[in-house]
Amino acid sequence: MQSLSEITSILGRVRRVLIIAHIVPDGDTLGSALGLSWALRKRGIETHLACADPVPSDLRFIPGWEDFTPRRKVDEEAILVIDASDLERVGNIYAADAFASVPVINIDHHTTNLHFGNVNMVAPTAATAELILQLITYLDIPLDATIATCLLTGMVTDTHCFRTSSITAEAMHAVARLMDAGASLPNIADAVFNHRPMALLKLWGPTFTNAGYADGILWTDITQDLLRTSGADVSSSKGLVNFLATLDEARVAITFRELEDHKIEVSMRSRPGLDVDTIALALGGGGHPRASGCILSASLAEAHVRVIGAIREAMGLIYAPA
Numbered sequence: 268m269q270s271l272s273e274i275t276s277i278l279g280r281v282r283r284v285l286i287i288a289h290i291v292p293d294g295d296t297l298g299s300a301l302g303l304s305w306a307l308r309k310r311g312i313e314t315h316l317a318c319a320d321p322v323p324s325d326l327r328f329i330p331g332w333e334d335f336t337p338r339r340k341v342d343e344e345a346i347l348v349i350d351a352s353d354l355e356r357v358g359n360i361y362a363a364d365a366f367a368s369v370p371v372i373n374i375d376h377h378t379t380n381l382h383f384g385n386v387n388m389v390a391p392t393a394a395t396a397e398l399i400l401q402l403i404t405y406l407d408i409p410l411d412a413t414i415a416t417c418l419l420t421g422m423v424t425d426t427h428c429f430r431t432s433s434i435t436a437e438a439m440h441a442v443a444r445l446m447d448a449g450a451s452l453p454n455i456a457d458a459v460f461n462h463r464p465m466a467l468l469k470l471w472g473p474t475f476t477n478a479g480y481a482d483g484i485l486w487t488d489i490t491q492d493l494l495r496t497s498g499a500d501v502s503s504s505k506g507l508v509n510f511l512a513t514l515d516e517a518r519v520a521i522t523f524r525e526l527e528d529h530k531i532e533v534s535m536r537s538r539p540g541l542d543v544d545t546i547a548l549a550l551g552g553g554g555h556p557r558a559s560g561c562i563l564s565a566s567l568a569e570a571h572v573r574v575i576g577a578i579r580e581a582m583g584l585i586y587a588p589a
């Protein structure tokens with residue numbers, strides 16, 4: 268990959284870099300950013316980690332998670348954007364002048380990536396963490412247990428513990444290397460999948476009862492009201508769409524999560540034969556063929572019409588309001 272030598276040459280002449288994880292951060296963006304940060308520090312490069320949103324409580328086991336701040340540091344000499352398909356995903360860390368004055372390195376595995384960087388290391392791997400491992404290997408920085416734990420967390424979370432269609436033999440070789448370097452797969456899998464707050468029952472219950480279904484499309488809403496009354500935090504809503512997508516009748520599962528300020532976060536999961544990444548891209552979002560999302564400025568009712576309408580169109584159905 269040509270981007271590897273270009274990134275190496277940039278990193279060879281900088282002392283301070285900004286590494287950015289995307290908004291509504293997941294284990295891949297956080298683990299990839301941290302794994303890279305720990306590795307670059309071994310090279311004597313000062314790293315500053317930024318994420319516009321807080322680290323979710325269930326991911327506060329990744330080594331170094333406390334280092335993320337919701338602000339840019341002003342003196343960086345390069346900016347690395349991790350696991351983000353477009354600059355919207357940078358959130359309010361984005362600043363036009365800063366991004367125009369230093370090299371921007373875009374490292375991502377989403378099929379919808381817009382190649383917004385001066386250098387773009389973009390390939391459809393199972394996780395961005397796999398690309399970070401390639402980069403660290405190319406830079407000849409030795410792995411250690413801390414770096415390996417960060418990167419394996421990215422791989423475990425983005426693949427739901429190696430169950431997605433994105434998994435390849437190459438990805439599993441990467442996993443073996445990370446385990447050889449000291450990362451514990453059982454500990455990471457336990458931390459990610461076996462700890463859910465009780466409040467999740469109060470959050471998920473009504474979303475099951477109120478779910479809508481028509482023609483293979485299954486959807487439900489996570490309202491602000493429900494988040495408040497259930498006492499659940501945002502991370503409790505994360506596994507919901509994946510669960511809905513396992514129901515036999517669902518060709519597509521969608522969750523509509525109400526954010527503050529008249530915005531709706533849409534998450535989509537589909538079965539083979541229907542790609543949701545192009546639908547998400549058309550709605551201003553992005554992702555992977557089977558797992559994508561977007562944020563719409565809309566009411567819940569408007570978001571239903573736009574998203575379900577686009578999916579029905581992609582399925583060759585004519586939209587009739589539910």
Ligand SMILES: [Mn+2]
Nearest residue numbers: 295350395425
């Ligand atoms: Mn990812």
